[in-house]
Amino acid sequence: MSRPVIIALDFPTATKALAFLDQFPANLHVTVKIGMELFYAAGPEIVKAVQQRGHAVFLDLKLHDIPNTVESAMRVLGQLGVTYTTVHAAGGHMMLAAAKRGLVAGATAAGLPAPKLLAITQLTSTNQDILNQDQQIAGTVRASVVHYAQLAQQSGCDGVICSAQEVQAIHEAVGTDFLGITPGIRPAQAQADDQQRVMTPAAAAKAGSNGLVIGRPITQATDPVKAYQDIMSEWSN
Numbered sequence: 001m002s003r004p005v006i007i008a009l010d011f012p013t014a015t016k017a018l019a020f021l022d023q024f025p026a027n028l029h030v031t032v033k034i035g036m037e038l039f040y041a042a043g044p045e046i047v048k049a050v051q052q053r054g055h056a057v058f059l060d061l062k063l064h065d066i067p068n069t070v071e072s073a074m075r076v077l078g079q080l081g082v083t084y085t086t087v088h089a090a091g092g093h094m095m096l097a098a099a100k101r102g103l104v105a106g107a108t109a110a111g112l113p114a115p116k117l118l119a120i121t122q123l124t125s126t127n128q129d130i131l132n133q134d135q136q137i138a139g140t141v142r143a144s145v146v147h148y149a150q151l152a153q154q155s156g157c158d159g160v161i162c163s164a165q166e167v168q169a170i171h172e173a174v175g176t177d178f179l180g181i182t183p184g185i186r187p188a189q190a191q192a193d194d195q196q197r198v199m200t201p202a203a204a205a206k207a208g209s210n211g212l213v214i215g216r217p218i219t220q221a222t223d224p225v226k227a228y229q230d231i232m233s234e235w236s237n
């Protein structure tokens, strides 16, 4: 199975996102994450534009609503030909199962393979204090993340989004076939920004991460292609 370095295309307009991608050689096909900012600004057209350039798309809209609404929304997203998409594990078993049903139904109707469904566990910007005080969840961040991974697996998800700090515990709990895709990745000298649970690409690889999500260290680099290639080589060595 491929272990992608997924570039978070966090830009406010399609023009800026495509100008960023145009810096990459035409024959270098990557996986990019289109999140709320870009999708709200540019809609499904930006998904198509990125796919037409040969890149795979991770559509990250982190759905969280009642099961019926999530199922209907996923039916629409399932028709876009994306590789991965996201739903919040905190919505519970019924919502996750509904998300999976909708995604598979949408993809089947469009004659496409179903995208991998990844459940958001605890955001990598969450720390122990936020978990215990703001969310009023007792216990450790790791225990909460592993619990959500078990729930997501039982509900038919293909994997979770978590910090690379929790990947090993997840794989021990639910098996190595279940994907642990990890944002909160920072090369050794990079600043953490708003991320709390971070790891370097090399440490994430060692921990068994199934894919990295990385934005600012690439998108805001002076030479984004070199930043991407440096991370790729650290990750795959």
Ligand SMILES: O=C(O)c1cc(=O)[nH]c(=O)n1[C@@H]1O[C@H](COP(=O)(O)O)[C@@H](O)[C@H]1O
Pocket: 008, 010, 033, 035, 060, 086, 120, 122, 123, 124, 125, 161, 162, 183, 184, 185, 193, 195, 213, 214, 215, 216, 217
């Ligand atoms: O779902 C995500 O992709 C996500 C989950 C999470 O727990 N933490 C997290 O940072 N992300 C996303 O991963 C990207 C990280 O960006 P950088 O912090 O710039 O590398 C952003 O697009 C976030 O929305």
